[in-house]
Structure formats: C-alpha cells, structure tokens
Amino acid sequence: MNIIRYPERNDRERITGRSRTDLSELNAAVEKILDDVRENGDRAVIRYEEMFDKAALQSLVVTEKELEEALTEVSEELLDALHLAHGNIERFHRAQAMTVKKVETQPGVTCWQKSVAIEKVGLYVPGGTAPLFSTVLMLATPAVIAGCREIVLCTPPGKDGKVNPAILAAAHIAGVRKIFKIGGVQAIGAMAYGTESVPKVYKIFGPGNQYVMAAKQIVSLHDVAIDMPAGPSEVCVIADETSNPEFVAADMLSQAEHGADSQAVLITTSERMLDDVAACIDRQTEALERKEFIRKSLENSMLILVKDYDEAMELSNIYAPEHLIIATENHEELAAKVVNAGSVFLGKYACESAGDYASGTNHTLPTHGYATAYSGVNLDSYNRKITFQHITPEGIANIGRAVEIMAENERLDAHKNAMTVRIDECKNIYGEKK
Amino acid sequence: MNIIRYPERNDRERITGRSRTDLSELNAAVEKILDDVRENGDRAVIRYEEMFDKAALQSLVVTEKELEEALTEVSEELLDALHLAHGNIERFHRAQAMTVKKVETQPGVTCWQKSVAIEKVGLYVPGGTAPLFSTVLMLATPAVIAGCREIVLCTPPGKDGKVNPAILAAAHIAGVRKIFKIGGVQAIGAMAYGTESVPKVYKIFGPGNQYVMAAKQIVSLHDVAIDMPAGPSEVCVIADETSNPEFVAADMLSQAEHGADSQAVLITTSERMLDDVAACIDRQTEALERKEFIRKSLENSMLILVKDYDEAMELSNIYAPEHLIIATENHEELAAKVVNAGSVFLGKYACESAGDYASGTNHTLPTHGYATAYSGVNLDSYNRKITFQHITPEGIANIGRAVEIMAENERLDAHKNAMTVRIDECKNIYGEKK
Structure with a gap:
C-alpha cells in the first residue's frame, strides 16, 4: 500500500489518475x-x-x-x-x-x-x-x-x-x-x-x-x-477519527478481492485512523481466501492523510470513485459535497457489500473516473425520453414569426416555408376564433 | 422520390434500413x-x-x-x-x-x-x-x-x-x-x-x-x-386523407434541404394524399434556394402507401425516425403507439421547424435508427444520477444475512466479511435498542 501524507495541491491529479487502459x-x-x-x-x-x-x-x-x-x-x-x-x-x-x-x-x-x-x-x-x-x-x-x-x-x-x-x-x-x-x-x-x-x-x-x-x-x-465504458473496480473510503478501522479495512479488502487491478483508497483526516486501518488490513487479509489477488491489488491502493474534510472531499471528487464510502460522523454534510462518484455509502453501517447485493441500489457503476460523465445503471438506462409537442393556431401565432426569422437567418428557407404555410392558414382561423 | 405501394411485411426492414456509415x-x-x-x-x-x-x-x-x-x-x-x-x-x-x-x-x-x-x-x-x-x-x-x-x-x-x-x-x-x-x-x-x-x-x-x-x-x-452517435438527419410524416398536403410537402422539404444525405419519408393511408404530396413537393421545390441539395436528397426519400394506421405505426417504429410528424386527425391515438422516435410532432400545426427553433423541445436528436436506443439531448444529458444509501442497525438486521449468503455463494469472502463485522457490532446495539 502507498501511504501519502498531506499531498501537495498540484499533485492531486497525478495521485488520483488511472492508467489508460488501451483495448x-x-x-x-x-x-x-x-x-x-x-x-x-x-x-x-x-x-x-x-x-x-x-x-x-x-x-x-x-x-x-x-x-x-x-x-x-x-x-x-x-x-x-x-x-x-x-x-x-x-x-x-x-x-x-x-x-x-x-x-x-x-x-x-x-x-x-x-x-x-x-x-x-x-x-x-x-x-x-x-x-x-x-x-x-x-x-x-x-x-x-x-x-x-x-x-x-x-x-x-x-x-x-x-x-x-x-x-x-x-x-x-x-x-x-x-x-x-x-x-x-x-x-x-x-x-x-x-x-x-x-x-x-x-x-x-x-x-x-x-x-x-x-x-x-x-x-x-x-x-x-x-x-457504459468499463474499467477496473474501485472504492474510496473517507474516514475521520470517529470511524471504525475494522469496518474501513473490511470495505477496502472487499474491493481488493475483485482482482489484481482493483483499487482501494482511504482518505482520512486522522493519522491514527490511517495507522489503525493499515494494521487491520494486514490482519484481516490473513483470514481471506483471495489473499493473492488482494496483495497484488493492495499494491495499487493508497492511504492518504489530508488536513481537513474539505480537502478530503476535493480529492475524492478529483478521483471520481465508482464507490464512495463516507464513514465519518458528519457524513450528511459531506454527502452534499459529492460531485463525482458512482454510488455513495453513508455512515458506518452502509458497506459497499450492501449495495453490491441487496440494499436496492444498482451495482453496475462507472469506474476508472467515468463517474465524471456517466451514471450507473438505473431505470433510465432502459428507457428513452421521447419528446412530443402539440401546437394550436394560437401557438402558431405566438412562436411562428420567431421560427421564420431564425430559419431565415440560418438561411434555411424550406424550414421557414414550413412555418409560413401554417401562419397563412392560421391567420384566417385564428383571426376568426380569437 | 421512391414511391412504394403496400409494401410486403417481410420487406419492411429493407425499406427502412439506413446504409451503414463507416467513419x-x-x-x-x-x-x-x-x-x-x-x-x-x-x-x-x-x-x-x-x-x-x-x-x-x-x-x-x-x-x-x-x-x-x-x-x-x-x-x-x-x-x-x-x-x-x-x-x-x-x-x-x-x-x-x-x-x-x-x-x-x-x-x-x-x-x-x-x-x-x-x-x-x-x-x-x-x-x-x-x-x-x-x-x-x-x-x-x-x-x-x-x-x-x-x-x-x-x-x-x-x-x-x-x-x-x-x-x-x-x-x-x-x-x-x-x-x-x-x-x-x-x-x-x-x-x-x-x-x-x-x-x-x-x-x-x-x-x-x-x-x-x-x-x-x-x-x-x-x-x-x-x-450520441450521429448520422444524416431525417423525418417521417404519417398522413391520412385529412392531412394538408401543402404542409406535409413543406415539412418533407424542410428536412431535405439539410443536405444531400437527408431523408424524408411519407407514410400514408391515402392514395390521394400520396399523389397530392408528390405534386406539392414538385411545385414547392421550384421556389426554394437549396433546390440542388433538395433534389439529391429527394432521391433517397420515399412516399409509402399502407393499408391502415396500424401498419403506418409499425413501419414508423421499425424506421425509428429522428423526427416523426403525425399529421392525422387521430394523432393522439397514434402518439400512444410510438415506440421508436427522437421527437414527435402532433397535428397539422406542429411542424418540425417549430421544434428545430422555438417550441422548447431539443433539436439534438438520435438519427440513423439510433432512436431505438438513445434519447435526444435533454436535461439528463448534463447530469449524472448518483445513488446514495444510509443504513441503520435495524437495516443491517434486515438485509445483513442476505448479503452474507449471496457473497458466500459468489465466493467473495471479503465482501461477506465487510457485512459480518457490522452484523457482529449491530447484534449488541440492535439487541439493546429494539
């Protein structure tokens, strides 16, 4: 595991960067x-x-x-x-x-x-x-x-x-x-x-x-x-001195067992928490079946010490993790600051496993920084939003001229004409009916 | 223009197919x-x-x-x-x-x-x-x-x-x-x-x-x-004997002026409407600036005569047009049957130009049959839906065991362990608090 204490501001992008997977x-x-x-x-x-x-x-x-x-x-x-x-x-x-x-x-x-x-x-x-x-x-x-x-x-x-x-x-x-x-x-x-x-x-x-x-x-x-495009799975855990290091370590390991290219990142405001999590990871690993995978995956993993919650959230948003566990006491406050993440787990009991299997959220999520632009799978993923419109003669009276002017200025006179023929007809109808 | 009367059922895919644009x-x-x-x-x-x-x-x-x-x-x-x-x-x-x-x-x-x-x-x-x-x-x-x-x-x-x-x-x-x-x-x-x-x-x-x-x-x-992926622009107009052939022709021409590879398709239940639209297209084209583009584009275009509204909608859904104008009297009824389209224009006054410029709907829409799987640009296109979850000890009592069993059966014991450590803690808390 890589331990990084108080990273420089201009080093953040490098730290959180993923290697480009060229298929x-x-x-x-x-x-x-x-x-x-x-x-x-x-x-x-x-x-x-x-x-x-x-x-x-x-x-x-x-x-x-x-x-x-x-x-x-x-x-x-x-x-x-x-x-x-x-x-x-x-x-x-x-x-x-x-x-x-x-x-x-x-x-x-x-x-x-x-x-x-x-x-x-x-x-x-x-x-x-x-x-x-x-x-x-x-x-x-x-x-x-x-x-x-x-x-x-x-x-x-x-x-x-x-x-x-x-x-x-x-x-x-x-x-x-x-x-x-x-x-x-x-x-x-x-x-x-x-x-x-x-x-x-x-x-x-x-x-x-x-x-x-x-x-x-x-x-x-x-x-x-x-x-969505895919990449290796990852988790980021944000912890402070109130977090439970056993839980944090278990969450990081549940990510690490996915494969050698998985990444688990801890961002913490507490030096003691960093040390405790490191110790728990070592101890817990011994008891796990997929030790070999896990050890390799931990080589890509990071324990990062930051000075305050703001920096923790900034770093997490730059990283844009697939899974984000906010295991701090003030998780509600920090949740409001999440800009880039696939799925967010709040508080000490919301482990990634819960969302992986049974809480109800989807586990097909954007990895590899794609959370900056993609959502996880959700109901929308299986739908299209088709737009419909209906226009009355009154509507033509209200927008018709603007359409003509815009079409004329884009030099699309057939577009203009499609509106003109309707304005002409509506003049009679609308004149009568109004 | 290609005129197709009463196409065979097994010919529909071919008629509505687009040529593959290989970039x-x-x-x-x-x-x-x-x-x-x-x-x-x-x-x-x-x-x-x-x-x-x-x-x-x-x-x-x-x-x-x-x-x-x-x-x-x-x-x-x-x-x-x-x-x-x-x-x-x-x-x-x-x-x-x-x-x-x-x-x-x-x-x-x-x-x-x-x-x-x-x-x-x-x-x-x-x-x-x-x-x-x-x-x-x-x-x-x-x-x-x-x-x-x-x-x-x-x-x-x-x-x-x-x-x-x-x-x-x-x-x-x-x-x-x-x-x-x-x-x-x-x-x-x-x-x-x-x-x-x-x-x-x-x-x-x-x-x-x-x-x-x-x-x-x-x-x-x-x-x-x-x-979204892109392709040449297109419109499909569904018309019956009550439609206005001048309007239908103007709509098809407003599509045709986009470029030589644009496509305008009429599907109609009325033989007279087909003939009238063809005549209106010829006449209106003469007055338009982009005649040359339009004539080329009309070579890809089709006037299709079908036996009833159901067939019209089936054909339109197979075509999956970017723009669909339903210019029939029963447009509300047919609108309910739209499965594949980018944006739908209902009734005689809702021309494509209205949506291209000023009615309020977006004009960045899926072409080339992509409407089968993609939406047009909308507010969602600029957002991600991030999922959040919070779990209490009672929640752990309700889903914890299921998570353990599923993780065990997927042979992911670190996933299981992340839940087990929480169940163990909650047993005390939840036992006390309930």
Whole structure:
C-alpha cells in the first residue's frame, strides 16, 4: 500500500489518475470473432463455445427444463436471499419512474417527455470462478420494470454445457426467460447482430473481461448502444477519527478481492485512523481466501492523510470513485459535497457489500473516473425520453414569426416555408376564433 | 422520390434500413490531428485553424469586446426571436429537473438518487454556409439549467478570424462565456484533452461533419463522453386523407434541404394524399434556394402507401425516425403507439421547424435508427444520477444475512466479511435498542 501524507495541491491529479487502459491491441482478435459471428451466426458461436468454454453444445438455449432443475439445485437460503435482494432492487428502481409532465411553453404550444422502454436489450453476465448471479438481478430487474419487450441474457456455460444454477435462479426471479449459453466476445456479437437463436438487441449491458469490453466498444460504434465504458473496480473510503478501522479495512479488502487491478483508497483526516486501518488490513487479509489477488491489488491502493474534510472531499471528487464510502460522523454534510462518484455509502453501517447485493441500489457503476460523465445503471438506462409537442393556431401565432426569422437567418428557407404555410392558414382561423 | 405501394411485411426492414456509415476510413487522418492537438496544444490548434478555416489567429478566445460588438451587429428582430426561443427551451428543460425521492427499501435501509451536473461540458457548433445559432441555444440552455460549472463552446471562425455574430448573441443569451474560435477535429481534440487556452471537459455535445463525428467517436473510447452517435438527419410524416398536403410537402422539404444525405419519408393511408404530396413537393421545390441539395436528397426519400394506421405505426417504429410528424386527425391515438422516435410532432400545426427553433423541445436528436436506443439531448444529458444509501442497525438486521449468503455463494469472502463485522457490532446495539 502507498501511504501519502498531506499531498501537495498540484499533485492531486497525478495521485488520483488511472492508467489508460488501451483495448485497441485486442481489436484485431476481437473483430475477427465478431465478424465470424455476424456472418455465420449460431454455427460460429457454437464453435467459439467449444474453443473458449470447452463446452460442446447442441443448442445455445437454456430450456425450461434446465431452468426448473436449476431451481431445485439452489439452496433455500440462497433463494430467500435472492428474493429479498430482488424486492429491494425492484422497490428502488420502480421509484425512479418518470411521470409525464406537460409544459405549455407558450399559450398553444404544449411539450412533454415520455419515457418509453428500449424494445430489445441484451444482458451479459460473466462466468468464471465466481458465478455473478447478483449482476443478473441488477441488470434484469430494471429492464423488466421499464417494460423492455425482449430481454436476452447471455452467460457462458461450464465445460459440462450447463449454466450455473444460481444464475438461472436469479434470472427466473427477475423474470428473464430468454437465456443463452454464450460467453465472451461471441455473446456480444450474437446480441449485437442476432443469430438464428439469439435476437438482435438495441442495447447491451453488463461487465466482462478485457475482450468483452473491447467487443462492446467495437459494436457500439455502429450497431448497438452499450451501458457504459468499463474499467477496473474501485472504492474510496473517507474516514475521520470517529470511524471504525475494522469496518474501513473490511470495505477496502472487499474491493481488493475483485482482482489484481482493483483499487482501494482511504482518505482520512486522522493519522491514527490511517495507522489503525493499515494494521487491520494486514490482519484481516490473513483470514481471506483471495489473499493473492488482494496483495497484488493492495499494491495499487493508497492511504492518504489530508488536513481537513474539505480537502478530503476535493480529492475524492478529483478521483471520481465508482464507490464512495463516507464513514465519518458528519457524513450528511459531506454527502452534499459529492460531485463525482458512482454510488455513495453513508455512515458506518452502509458497506459497499450492501449495495453490491441487496440494499436496492444498482451495482453496475462507472469506474476508472467515468463517474465524471456517466451514471450507473438505473431505470433510465432502459428507457428513452421521447419528446412530443402539440401546437394550436394560437401557438402558431405566438412562436411562428420567431421560427421564420431564425430559419431565415440560418438561411434555411424550406424550414421557414414550413412555418409560413401554417401562419397563412392560421391567420384566417385564428383571426376568426380569437 | 421512391414511391412504394403496400409494401410486403417481410420487406419492411429493407425499406427502412439506413446504409451503414463507416467513419473508420477517416480515422487515420483524424487521429493524426487529435494526437497533434494533445501534444502541442494551442500551437497545433492555431496551425489547423490556418489550414482548414483559413483564419490567422493570435488568440483562440472570443473576447468580451468581440461579444459586445456582435450584439450590436445582430438585428433587433433576431435578438427578440432568440430570446423567445431561449425562454421556451428553458421552460421545457427546467421542467425536466428531478426531485430527490428517498426510498426505504427495508426498514433502516434508505436509498436515493440525486441529480448532479457534469462539472465540465464542451459544446461544438459547426460553422459553414449557415450559422447554426439555434444549436447554441439547444446545447447551452440545458447545460446552464443543470448547473455545469464550466461550459466551453467551440465554433469555427470565418476567414476574417471572427465568429458569426448570431452565434455569439445566442451564446450570450444562453449564458455561455467561454467561447473559442476553433472548428473541426481540432475543436474536439482541444475539448477532450485540454490546451493552454481550452479547458479539458468531461462530455462533448454537438453536431458536425463526418470528420467531427469520427473525432467524437475516437475521443469517446477513452477520454470523454459524447452526447450520441450521429448520422444524416431525417423525418417521417404519417398522413391520412385529412392531412394538408401543402404542409406535409413543406415539412418533407424542410428536412431535405439539410443536405444531400437527408431523408424524408411519407407514410400514408391515402392514395390521394400520396399523389397530392408528390405534386406539392414538385411545385414547392421550384421556389426554394437549396433546390440542388433538395433534389439529391429527394432521391433517397420515399412516399409509402399502407393499408391502415396500424401498419403506418409499425413501419414508423421499425424506421425509428429522428423526427416523426403525425399529421392525422387521430394523432393522439397514434402518439400512444410510438415506440421508436427522437421527437414527435402532433397535428397539422406542429411542424418540425417549430421544434428545430422555438417550441422548447431539443433539436439534438438520435438519427440513423439510433432512436431505438438513445434519447435526444435533454436535461439528463448534463447530469449524472448518483445513488446514495444510509443504513441503520435495524437495516443491517434486515438485509445483513442476505448479503452474507449471496457473497458466500459468489465466493467473495471479503465482501461477506465487510457485512459480518457490522452484523457482529449491530447484534449488541440492535439487541439493546429494539
């Protein structure tokens, strides 16, 4: 861990900077797979499943029978937990629904926004050593609330050609029915272009390794929208002398276990807290399974001592962390100063794990400093705000001349004419009716 | 114009398809300029301004004096129109503001979203034959309402080194103060990376030619967010026998004058309307200045006869037009069936020009079928929705065990431990307090 005491003002950007992850080196390999999937559909996908996931598949579809079987294979305890988490995620995301508000910008000119679900969305859930069933809940629950007509989920099978039962259980609880045994670049290609089995979607969501990220970037240039750019996961904890160093250390370690490139940052106003957290991290690490990952990840991690709360918040806003835990007594006051962060956890009990799984907020969040410009996944991510307007003859009388003048000055006389023909007609109508 | 009568169901996708615009051929040239700007800052920008805009600049900044001068050069009439348009745009976008709604997902677990402005945004306004001052209002007004701290506007100067006065007047009215005389790829580079004069921003908005679009795509891969992918502009008009063919023709022509690659599509349930619109288009075109553009654009355009309103709406939703004018008597009923569109104009008086300039809705909209997944620019485009959560010991009692079980099943034991240490503490507290 890097310990930094009282950093210089002009050193802040450097300290909080992330290394640029350039995925373009992967592009040639990724594009080859994407092109193959685009041209050869299921046949190509099945071939890559054999190559990369070592799974010999006859069909890419998870059948109703497989889904039912999976539900019997998951413990009652886990099913209960999934239901509780799903309920909370549903409550929080349902409250994000927008109500239509008609605005009369001028008498006779009425404008409004309507939130309309994206018709077809694709969710990608990585496989690997840990089955990320929580990501299924996070991506599928708002899609179902938004009312997306077609929700496609791709996740890699194991060597036995089966999908992890907890992932299937989570999909079942969230209400997803179209599940495909496809991982990696071939999954992104299948959803972006469509195959015989997999419907083409309009937007792709979900995390993945560098190849998956590169594939998402490539297909997003022409074919399909994506949720957000991705990078290694990170947490920033702001602590003062009242914080609990055991909790802070546990939070930092829960971030560090994600992978060697994860980053955990402590910003504290208390020198004692810094020392205590460092000691707790050392002690707690010993008991954890993923020690090796954690030790590597801690090499990128920082314990930063600052002079006051203002500096702590300034530094955090420059860093723009994916997760921000404000574990100080005055967390309410500091929360008002958050400008750049993905999701913020306030007080000593709100740990990142709570939001990762079950409190109700989404865990698909902007990393790598993208929180300066992107939101995490939320109900809006599955909707478009379509604008509508209705104009009466009175409205034409109120804005018509301004439109003509502006169009004339932009030298777009057909634009002007479209208004002129209406003004001409309305002169009669409006003259009569007024 | 292409006239299509009663298209086959399985021919719809082909009819409404757009040609893929591949900007990657431009990438090498664009990247060279971007790299130069990144490395050499203002010096490179000034060099490209000389090369591409034929302007010899000492400074890239529009001064206060230049701004004041511009205001005296713009007609009273245009200033009044700009004020009226700005007022309407402001009213409509201000009404989009979100109020914070705290949700208790479980007793003791409180989650909320807060809308926080992106700190630094860059607006690009193209130059060229027509000064697009309306785009200044459309991009700057919501940025100011959102509360973006730094709003940078780049627009190319003329050969005389001056920016069009109407653009400066619009910027003044919208409240933008940092204006730079920079166009094209060098403008996108300057805002993405920052130079001595131009601040680096987090998100870039605005239209542009193919080079600008390619530059926006490239910088969006690593450095900065962009508003949306771009493509040629388009309108779809749905008309029945009650529509006014003069109005419909005028609307289609106002689209066609944008450029040779613009597309105007009529979908009508009435054979007579199709013939009448075709005749009106021919007649009206003669009187328009941009006849040459329009004739080329009309080659891509279509008049489609369908059997009923349902088919009209289905076809429109497959096309996913940037602008959709529903000029039928039952426009309210059809509006409810819109799934894919950027902005919708209802009834005979709501022409696209109204929304392009002054009704209050935004004119920066998803083209090229991107309306299937993207919204037009709106207040949200300048904000992030940051999630917050606060959890009490009672909250830990309610969700703690579920978090532990889920973390355990995802084999993330540090995630589990972050909750366990809190459960252990809360057992005492909560036991006592309940």
